[in-house]
Amino acid sequence: MSTQAHQAGAGFFRKYLWATDHKIIAMQYLFTGMIMAIIGGFMAYVFRMQLAFPSQHVPGYGVVSPGEYNSLVTMHGTIMIFWVAMPVLIAAFGNFLIPLMVGCDDMAFPRINRLSFQVFFLSAVVLLASFLVKGGAFGGAWTAYPPLSASGAYNLEPIGASMWLVAVALEFVAFLLGGINFVVTTLNGRAPGMKMYDIPIMVWMVVLASILFMFSVGPLIAGAVMLFFDQNLGTGFYNPTQGGDPLLWQHLFWFFGHPEVYVVLLPAMGIVAEVLSVFSRKKLFGYKTVLHTAWGVGVLSFVVWAHHQFVAGIDPRMANVFTITTLLISIPVAEMVFVYIATLYGGSIRLTTPMLWALAFIAEFMIGGVSGIFLGASASDIYFHDTYFLVAHFHYTFFPIAFIAVFAGLTYWYPKMFGRMLNETLGKIHFWGTIIAVNVIFIPLFITGAAGDQRRIYSYAQFSEQARPGLQDLRMTATFALLVFIAFQFVFLFNFLWSLRRGKRAEANPWLANTLEWTVPSPPPHGNFAELPTVYRGPYEYGSPGRELDYWPQNAPS
Amino acid sequence: MMKPIATSRSATGIPTARLVTWWVIASEIFIFGGLLASYVMHRLAHPEWAAAAAHTNEWAGGFNTFVLLTSSLSAVLAHKAADSGDGPKAARFLRLTALGGVIFLTVKAFEWTHEIREGFVLASGGFWSFYYFVAGLHALHVLAGLIIMLFVAVDAAKNQELQRVECVGLYWHFVDIIWIFLFPLLYIAR
Numbered sequence: 001m002s003t004q005a006h007q008a009g010a011g012f013f014r015k016y017l018w019a020t021d022h023k024i025i026a027m028q029y030l031f032t033g034m035i036m037a038i039i040g041g042f043m044a045y046v047f048r049m050q051l052a053f054p055s056q057h058v059p060g061y062g063v064v065s066p067g068e069y070n071s072l073v074t075m076h077g078t079i080m081i082f083w084v085a086m087p088v089l090i091a092a093f094g095n096f097l098i099p100l101m102v103g104c105d106d107m108a109f110p111r112i113n114r115l116s117f118q119v120f121f122l123s124a125v126v127l128l129a130s131f132l133v134k135g136g137a138f139g140g141a142w143t144a145y146p147p148l149s150a151s152g153a154y155n156l157e158p159i160g161a162s163m164w165l166v167a168v169a170l171e172f173v174a175f176l177l178g179g180i181n182f183v184v185t186t187l188n189g190r191a192p193g194m195k196m197y198d199i200p201i202m203v204w205m206v207v208l209a210s211i212l213f214m215f216s217v218g219p220l221i222a223g224a225v226m227l228f229f230d231q232n233l234g235t236g237f238y239n240p241t242q243g244g245d246p247l248l249w250q251h252l253f254w255f256f257g258h259p260e261v262y263v264v265l266l267p268a269m270g271i272v273a274e275v276l277s278v279f280s281r282k283k284l285f286g287y288k289t290v291l292h293t294a295w296g297v298g299v300l301s302f303v304v305w306a307h308h309q310f311v312a313g314i315d316p317r318m319a320n321v322f323t324i325t326t327l328l329i330s331i332p333v334a335e336m337v338f339v340y341i342a343t344l345y346g347g348s349i350r351l352t353t354p355m356l357w358a359l360a361f362i363a364e365f366m367i368g369g370v371s372g373i374f375l376g377a378s379a380s381d382i383y384f385h386d387t388y389f390l391v392a393h394f395h396y397t398f399f400p401i402a403f404i405a406v407f408a409g410l411t412y413w414y415p416k417m418f419g420r421m422l423n424e425t426l427g428k429i430h431f432w433g434t435i436i437a438v439n440v441i442f443i444p445l446f447i448t449g450a451a452g453d454q455r456r457i458y459s460y461a462q463f464s465e466q467a468r469p470g471l472q473d474l475r476m477t478a479t480f481a482l483l484v485f486i487a488f489q490f491v492f493l494f495n496f497l498w499s500l501r502r503g504k505r506a507e508a509n510p511w512l513a514n515t516l517e518w519t520v521p522s523p524p525p526h527g528n529f530a531e532l533p534t535v536y537r538g539p540y541e542y543g544s545p546g547r548e549l550d551y552w553p554q555n556a557p558s
Numbered sequence: 559m560m561k562p563i564a565t566s567r568s569a570t571g572i573p574t575a576r577l578v579t580w581w582v583i584a585s586e587i588f589i590f591g592g593l594l595a596s597y598v599m600h601r602l603a604h605p606e607w608a609a610a611a612a613h614t615n616e617w618a619g620g621f622n623t624f625v626l627l628t629s630s631l632s633a634v635l636a637h638k639a640a641d642s643g644d645g646p647k648a649a650r651f652l653r654l655t656a657l658g659g660v661i662f663l664t665v666k667a668f669e670w671t672h673e674i675r676e677g678f679v680l681a682s683g684g685f686w687s688f689y690y691f692v693a694g695l696h697a698l699h700v701l702a703g704l705i706i707m708l709f710v711a712v713d714a715a716k717n718q719e720l721q722r723v724e725c726v727g728l729y730w731h732f733v734d735i736i737w738i739f740l741f742p743l744l745y746i747a748r
Contacts, residue, residue, distance in 0.1 A: 099564060106562035108574055176585060184578045189564035214585040219592020226691065234681035235691075243604055243684030248596055255592070532563065 020110035021526055026096035027417070028117050032124060033088035039128070040079035043072045045486060052472075052479035054459040066458040067156060070139030071131070073456055077142030078164070081260070082171050083124055085402035089267040090175065090213075091120070093409055094182050094206040096417060100517035100524060101200045103191025103533045103555070108184045116177035123170035130163035138164035141456065143253055146238035146246045150230040162231050169224045172217050179210030191516070191555075193535035197288065198554065200515050200539040204291055205270030209263045212298050216259035223252035250312055254305035261397065262301040266294055268405030269336060272358045275408050276340055277540045278513045279355035280347025281550050284540040286339045293332040293339075300329040310378045311385045319378040326376035333369060337362055348543075352511075353427030357408035360435050361400045368396030371446065386456075389449030392442045399438055407431075407492070414496075415510050419523040420503030426495040433488030440481035444474040512551045515539045519555055579725040583732045586699075590736050593695070594743065597688045601747070608748045610685035613678060618669045619745040622662050623737065626700075629658025630734050633727040636714075640724065645717035652711040652723065655730060659704035666697055689744055696740055699733045 019025060042060075047069055049058040057063055064072070095113065099106055107113045130137040135157040140149040144164065152158025186199065186207045226237040227249060236242020238249050269290075277284040284290065306314055306322040340362055349355070371393040374380045384390055407430075414422050445453075448471045453460070460466045460475075509518040516533055517524070533555035541552035565574060601607055636651035670690075680690045703726070710726045713719045 104562070104564040104567060106564050108562075108564045109578070110562060180578060180581050180585070183581055184574060185564055187570050188572070188574045188577060189567045190569040194569070214581070215588050218585055218588025218590075219596075222589050222593040222695070223596075225695075226687075229680065229687070229691065235687040236681075236684065237687055242687075243600070243607070244687075245600065245603075248600075252592060252596070 030092035120174035127167035202270035282347035285342035354412035387449035392445035415506030437485035649715035
């Protein structure tokens, strides 16, 4: 934990819990996110066991009741997106990397940064506390559609539903505060000489994600307050008998919810860009193309939201429009993937653990992207909607984002964060175990979904038209693969914790990379740079002809 | 606390304080924008809400519009004083602006008391739900703005952190502009 050891002369409380240093705040976000990931993963274990062995005792939990099942799937989705992907990808990596990568000593507003984490932590506490209240945690799905979410008489979790809303709203506030910091620090805090096109792609992606978040979440913050009023104060914003409209929530939710996919995708793409370029020892192919297509993705992501509502009774003419925009957005995303593959071409590739994760990201995310086309087209979506095909699809997008890219980033920046190297052998065991298991979890779910398995079903045996006993083997295969997957995560946790103390000491620049964070000691001291750097070139100058070294740090005066 | 070097840098040429204020305003525009769009769509679908809207007090709303717009003038004068380095004068104008906010909220309090006594509360139907929520959210922004303004005035009177005078003024103009949308949509539209 030596990153924190440098804020000299401060007590434990000021140093760790009341810190304004961006690196410590990053660690707070990272560890909170990791703990939430373990909680969210445990929930997946419990409900997958219920699906494989209906109504039997689940080791470590007990028998799952139908209401608990709903709470578990709702909270699994909520936690993994809002309390794992967001804090780790944006807040942890963004906080740690932005000041280091743009060459300044901290965030532009360190105390707002601290406030951001405190609000976030409070939101996590509220969310987890909702399991303990009367009626249990909210079980109306992570999308919280009214009327189910609006009335305790329907969802049977009157307190849990309101706590869910409060927690989500607080989480949004935390990321608004954090995001404004990221944007302003990148725009104004850059080292002298660092022009717009010299900013590492990772930093750009976190900034773009923060901008997308800021512009999409506003209406939903208002919408969440309205839903809270509907739950507790007798208003009828979403209730037709009182002049409201339940579809309004769906519009507000997905106007945020779809850009949110790209809010987490872009930082993942950023991590992969950094890792691919370093371990191909080659300049990132088409820096400006990546940046401009990312902007294109961002703009388009605001006009695709109603593809989540094809079966909700929207105007079919509108469905056509949203089908076209949805299929259009696959073009810039595919372009980014091609650019990444072009970066590999002719490079001298080093298959380190972070590189394996980055390559796996491209492969797995493409499965997610291609299966999305079936759901983005309204005609086929009417069949696939709310089946396990959809579940498999978005896990093939979110798992690469929230785990594969995060593992790429963690294994790549671990030496910088903690001053020690991770064990490569354990890293590769973890990699192969995870990647194989994940595919064995979700490929069977494509098949059960295409065969008609609806999602959010407690027990298929209870519905004659859903029973399909022939599919039970596939459902069980997915569950067994999940158990294997979980077992391999212990390898990572062991490697992570063991290397903190016993790993090989990391030099300042173990990967021979160009970006500014590698010019300071590992871990960086409080204030980051002994002497603030000046930047002379872009971040991806690898293998420049006529140079003795194959890398060229951004701050090296030619 | 020492300010980090990152706070004082200005790679874009725009002062950091002004830049962040604009980003805050941009994100606020989306909160109010989504809310107003929802209200307008509902209002178009429910012509009968006009009968409820007829119970609002346009004279009180009109007076408040006048007060809020006038207070923007003193916010501009405070900015001008701060630019010329006269902190105490900027502080006086900021306090005058905050007084405008206090008058606005007082009128609003009387207005709402009257409406609630007549039986029109948050849950009295679609129009009233939107009316209290949208205007209430705006009133919270007025309250927040005037409190921040009084804090900024304390520093400005000592000639400290004068760049904040402009920022709180920007925010105040934004709150004004929101009201310019709310007044016709909530009070006048039939």
